[in-house]
Amino acid sequence: MSGWVAVAGLGPGSDAxxxxxxxxxxxxATDVVGYSRYVDRIPKREGLCRHASENRVEAERSRHAMELAAEGRRVIVVSSGDPGVFAMASAMCEAIEAGPGTWRELDVRVLPGITAMLAASARVxxxxxxxxxxxxxxxxxxxxSLIEKRLRLVVEGDFACALYNPRSKARPDGFARVLALLRELCEPERLVIFARAVTTSDETVRTVPLNEAKPDMADMQTVVILGSSRTRRxxxxxxxPLVYTPRSVTE
Amino acid sequence: MSGWVAVAGLGPGSDAxxxxxxxxxxxxATDVVGYSRYVDRIPKREGLCRHASENRVEAERSRHAMELAAEGRRVIVVSSGDPGVFAMASAMCEAIEAGPGTWRELDVRVLPGITAMLAASARVxxxxxxxxxxxxxxxxxxxxSLIEKRLRLVVEGDFACALYNPRSKARPDGFARVLALLRELCEPERLVIFARAVTTSDETVRTVPLNEAKPDMADMQTVVILGSSRTRRxxxxxxxPLVYTPRSVTE
Incomplete structure (x- = not known):
């Protein structure tokens, strides 16, 4: 029996x-590996070993998954949303590149999921x-400095923009700086969507103009969407309300 | 019986x-509305009316869906991928904004799907x-000019970038201009992924350095992913090969 790893996206929250x-x-699978919040979403069953770890240990978790697969286990690494968007797929690739050559012979797949920004976008x-x-x-x-540079370019290009991981207990102040920067760059009416825990029973979604956006409207479970100058309500x-960005830009 | 519209993403191709x-x-649903290619993906059944239309009639199709719902029908508008990414959700919002006030009282939902770039990303x-x-x-x-401006900003910010609708019969030459521009802006080794018909039986995926990328590697069914300067193979x-962009940027 040969082992494999599937890096799987569980979507934003709803089993549907x-x-x-x-x-x-x-x-x-024989093993499920991941951050405890996400492992908790997988129903227990006979023959499935659960390996829950804390946040911010992505490198160790990735190596552990590869070691299990090298032993012949069939391993699911669970991510919320899509594993390729600020989640486990990059960490797994980093581990494979740094790991023993035999890891490059193992069957590793990435299984896409509904990422938070698309679930949030759909809601509004x-x-x-x-x-x-x-x-x-x-x-x-x-x-x-790179975050600020990119936000300036986003606004210069008049892109809409999803902002992941806006705020956490370890980073309570960064999002206030982001809002201050965006207020410098954008008109006060620019629409901002705060989508928290989308598709779960804790879901809250609100759309406000930038001049009413407050840092505490976001937390670890929130994805924020900054509209472009053309985004309408x-x-x-x-x-x-419905919030959308038209398909056309006329000169 | 009250009508509704669900604007639904069918994902990139695979039923899974x-x-x-x-x-x-x-x-x-009582009715399925969409571009014929996508309506063809829905199995026929008793009680489901199929309304297939040609490409580029998104506005007419949206109004038709709203008219059906106003008559009490339960209408699915099908998109490939995710309906919110260069697909039917914006066209539906445009139709609602321009339509009769009664359309604003109808139940309209957007159901997210796996968009092409995330399926392509997962593949590599x-x-x-x-x-x-x-x-x-x-x-x-x-x-x-706006496409060129945005591509310049993407490269200046060292973003990775998914390029949708790179080339069609009606637009045979634009993608050659895009590649020429990217060659001016990026190093020749920059990785470019061509993912065609991902997750279908016609799938082909290849990764080449920018100096080997050719316009005819893309067609209407292709999504192209331009790596950042840090994207690795x-x-x-x-x-x-695995292709990934590391999570870290160090100064």
């Missing part, structure tokens, strides 16, 4: 957004319906 | 990537594993 491909891989309409960017606001692994009777 | 949420909506590893952008290369609805024994 887990793909059949991921379900099949979970049913075939289509704010990412034209060209857009995705920027991770954590400066754990990159300099703060359609009020509706008795329902949340 | 259609979410249970979309499957449930398809089972409840994690090329979008750090900050990235998504740019539609079609100039049907925006000036060519891991050769493997007897398998396609």
């Amino acid at each position: 957004l887990i793909t059949p491909e991921v379900r099949t891989a979970l049913a075939d 309409g289509a704010p990412l319906g034209h060209d857009f960017c995705a920027v991770n606001l954590s400066d754990n692994l990159k300099p703060w 359609i009020e509706r009777n008795g329902m949340a | 990537l259609i979410t249970p949420e979309v499957r449930t909506a398809l089972a409840d 590893g994690a090329p979008l594993g750090h900050d990235f952008c998504a740019v539609n290369l079609s100039d049907n609805l925006k000036p060519w 891991i050769e493997r024994n007897g398998m396609a």
Whole structure:
């Protein structure tokens, strides 16, 4: 029996957004490896070993998954959302590149999932319906100056932009600086969407103009979407507004 | 019986990537509306009316879907990939904004799907594993100058970038201009991924350095991913290489 690793995206929270491909891989696996929050989403069953670890140990977790597969185990590495978007797929590739040559002979697959920005976008309409960017606001692994540079370019290009990891207990102040920078660069009416715990029972989604956006509207479970200058809001009777970016840009 | 519209993403091609949420909506629907290629992916069944239309009639198709829902029908509008990424969700919002006020009282939902860039990224590893952008290369609805401006900013910010709709029969030459521009801006070794018909039986995926990229490597069914300057390739024994963008940027 030869081992494998599948780096699988569980989507933003709702089981109705887990793909059949991921379900099949979970049913075939002998081991599930991941951050404890995500491992907790996988139902227990006979023959499935669970290896939950804390946040920020992606490198160790990746090596552990590869070691298990090298022993012939069938290993699922679980990510929230999509594993290729600020999640485990890069960490796994880093581990393989730095690891023993035999790891390059193992069957490693990435199984895509619904990433948070697309679930958030769907909830409000289509704010990412034209060209857009995705920027991770954590400066754990990159300099703060690069975050600011990229945000300036995003606004210069009039992209819409999803902002991942806006705020955490370890980084309480960065998002206030981001909002201050965006207020310098954008008009006060620019639409900002705060989508928290989308598709879970804790979901809250609100859209505000930039001049009403506050740092504490975001936390670790929030993805923020900054509209482009053309992003629009359609009020509706008795329902949340629709927010969308038109497909056309005329000169 | 009150009508509704669900704008649903069918993912890139494989049925194993259609979410249970979309499957449930398809089972409840009375009508499916969309581009003929995508309507053809929905199995026929008693009680489901199929309304297939040609490409580039998104506005008419959106109005038709809203009219059906206003009559009390339960309507699925199908998109490939994710409906919010260069697909039907924006067109639907445009139609609602321009349409009669009663359309703002109808139940309209967007159901996310796996968009092409994330399926392509998963196939090769994690090329979008750090900050990235998504740019539609079609100039049907925006000036060519804006495409060039955005590509320059993408490279200046050292984003990875997914390039949607690189080339079509109606636009045979634009992608050659894009490659020429990228060769001016980037080093010749910059990695470029051509992912065609991902997750279907026609899938082909290749990764080449920018100086070997050719316009005819892309067609209407291709999504192209331009790596950042840090995107790396891991050769493997007897398998396609892994391509990924590391999570860290050090100063």
